[in-house]
Amino acid sequence: MPSGNVIRGARVGSTPQRPAERSVPAPRRAVAYWCRNDHRIEILIAAEAEAPPVWDCPHCGQPAGPDAQNPPGRVRTEPYKSHLAYVKERRTPEQGEAILAEALAALRQRRGGA
Numbered sequence: 206m207p208s209g210n211v212i213r214g215a216r217v218g219s220t221p222q223r224p225a226e227r228s229v230p231a232p233r234r235a236v237a238y239w240c241r242n243d244h245r246i247e248i249l250i251a252a253e254a255e256a257p258p259v260w261d262c263p264h265c266g267q268p269a270g271p272d273a274q275n276p277p278g279r280v281r282t283e284p285y286k287s288h289l290a291y292v293k294e295r296r297t298p299e300q301g302e303a304i305l306a307e308a309l310a311a312l313r314q315r316r317g318g319a
């Protein structure tokens with residue numbers, strides 16, 4: 206059975222830990238993100254790197270985006286739209302008046318028993 210170090214060339218404690226020579230930290234910039242729970246996250250990325258569009262919020266795990274007013278995953282700002290709201294999107298008030306007048310005329314005609 207051969208004796209000696211199994212791991213050749215590994216000498217414990219022989220070389221001191223190299224100081225961080227020539228490892229000047231790369232320039233970095235801060236990028237802020239907001240999640241839909243109004244958490245603000247600031248991360249540091251390399252100055253020349255493009256900021257990722259989404260970052261996971263470390264507080265709640267929700268995706269966070271760079272736009273504070275419009276974080277990703279937010280439920281629509283318009284929570285509920287009534288049927289009337291949809292109709293108003295499709296028709297102008299003038300069209301609405303015309304349709305109403307038409308409907309009233311038809312109703313009056315029916316009521317009048319023509």
Ligand SMILES: [Zn+2]
Pocket residue numbers: 240241242243244262263264265266267
């Ligand atoms: Zn969050």
